[in-house]
Amino acid sequence: VYVEGTQNNIVVEVSLQYTDDFHSNLLTFTNNIHTYEGGTHETGFKSALTRVINDYAHKSGQLKDNDDPLSGDDVREGLTAVVSIKHPDPQFEGQTKTKLGNSDARTATDHLFSDTFSRFMMENPDTARKIVDKGLLASKARVAAKRAREVTRKKSxxxxxxxxxxxxxxxxxxxxxxxxxxxxxxxxxxxxxxxxxxxxxxxxxxxxxxxxxxxxxxxxxxxxxxxxxxxxxxxxxxxxxxxxxxxxxxxxxxxxxxxxxxxxxxxxxxxxxxxxxxxxxxxxxxxxxxxPLYRVAQGKMMRYIDSDDELNTILGQLPPSPKPMIQRYKGLGEMDxxxxxxxxxxxxxxxxxxxxxxxxxxxxxxxxxxxxxxxxxxxxxxxxxxxxxxxxxx
The missing domain is CATH 3.40.50.670 (Rossmann fold)
Structure with a gap:
């Protein structure tokens, strides 16, 4: 899915694709600067994505009225997305100044993305149902993981x-x-x-x-x-x-x-x-x-060696007698x-x-x-x- 639009002189571009992975990858940019701390444009995208998918899930009957809504983590499982905006007056914050702070960027990103993505979901019902189904599976796994956390917490x-x-x-x-x-x-x-x-x-x-x-x-x-x-x-x-x-x-x-x-x-x-x-x-x-990989000993000399190259160098420097004793450590358990x-x-x-x-x-x-x-x-x-x-x- 590719979205492009302009609102109040803010240009918004979003490109996304779902995979069968369990992890999400989201990259955001402002005026070609990588905002790896996120910011308002990322917040706008996430809220729009969650809202649109939940709305479609209710309309399609995949979510019932009494069902809990899909969370942001649920709908982003398997998602790869890039959000890039052009802002006439960007305000950066955060420790490294790579987090966008403009409130209008959130509004523009949310509005422009949600309009196009909603239309995409309605026009592509087969794909839309698969996206919702993936979110539902993620939700079930999240609930099961929460129970496992609670069991772990009670036990330990x-x-x-x-x-x-x-x-x-x-x-x-x-x-x-x-x-x-x-x-x-x-x-x-x-x-x-x-x-x-x-x-x-x-x-x-x-x-x-x-x-x-x-x-x-x-x-x-x-x-x-x-x-x-x-x-x-x-x-x-x-x-x-x-x-x-x-x-x-x-x-x-x-x-x-x-x-x-x-x-x-x-x-x-x-x-x-x-x-x-x-x-x-x-x-x-x-x-x-x-x-170390090796232990080399000769007389009173003993050294630990980290590589084959270092071993060959050391052996080349040692006298031939007495014969060096070489021990190779394949496992940590071989060391006392x-x-x-x-x-x-x-x-x-x-x-x-x-x-x-x-x-x-x-x-x-x-x-x-x-x-x-x-x-x-x-x-x-x-x-x-x-x-x-x-x-x-x-």
């Missing part, structure tokens, strides 16, 4: 102390210095619990590969025990209840094995954070641990508590990669390609990048 009270055997919490209650290590496997989790700083470092082991949320509805996400434990530990709530100010930790550190399975688990966790806890990434709270602390957890020595997607559009496309349902784009990516692989665990 959202108290970290009610996660025995899983979370080893730190003693400090200051989120600014508190770190949560999300660790692959019980074995590595045990070593991490023994080697950590109990004051600042909490450990949450996860078993196996978590749910791929790129292919899952909200109710399925909340039904996953590992994900539910993670949300409970974080303390931020979930979905409509998400509040980053309630985060129990200001560092979430993903610590997985340096093999293919570890990379897969890391990608699944990053997809979860990106899709359902994006503010944690935007705030700079999400990190990836960098455990002191080694894990020294190489990966000690704030004085460790190296962390902060997850900081500067290009949100590209990041969104990559997650969709790698974790979504379409096989062909993923195959093309693998074929195009296979030549860069130097060390493959198979």
């Amino acid at each position: 009270g959202l108290e970290i102390s009610n996660l025995p055997g899983k979370l080893a919490d730190n003693t400090s209650k200051d989120p600014a210095i508190s770190e949560l290590f999300i660790v692959e496997g019980d074995s590595a989790g045990g070593s991490a619990k023994q080697g950590r700083s109990r004051l600042t470092q909490a450990i949450l082991p996860i078993r196996g590969k978590i749910l791929n949320v790129e292919k899952a509805s909200l109710d399925r996400v909340l039904a996953n025990e590992e994900i539910r434990s993670l949300f409970t530990a974080l303390g931020t709530g979930f979905g409509e209840d998400f509040d980053i100010s309630k985060a129990n930790y200001h560092k979430l550190i993903i610590m997985t094995d340096a093999d293919v399975d570890g990379a897969h688990i890391r990608t699944l966790l990053l997809t979860l954070f990106y899709r359902f806890m994006r503010p944690m990434i935007d705030a700079g709270y999400v990190y990836i641990a960098q455990p 508590a002191s080694q894990l602390w020294e190489t990966t957890m000690d704030p004085e020595k460790r190296r962390l990669l902060r997850v900081d997607p500067q290009d949100a559009i590209e990041a969104d496309q990559v997650f969709t390609m790698l974790m979504g349902d379409k096989v062909e784009p993923r195959r093309e990516f693998i074929e195009n990048n296979a030549k860069f692989v130097e060390n493959l665990d198979a």
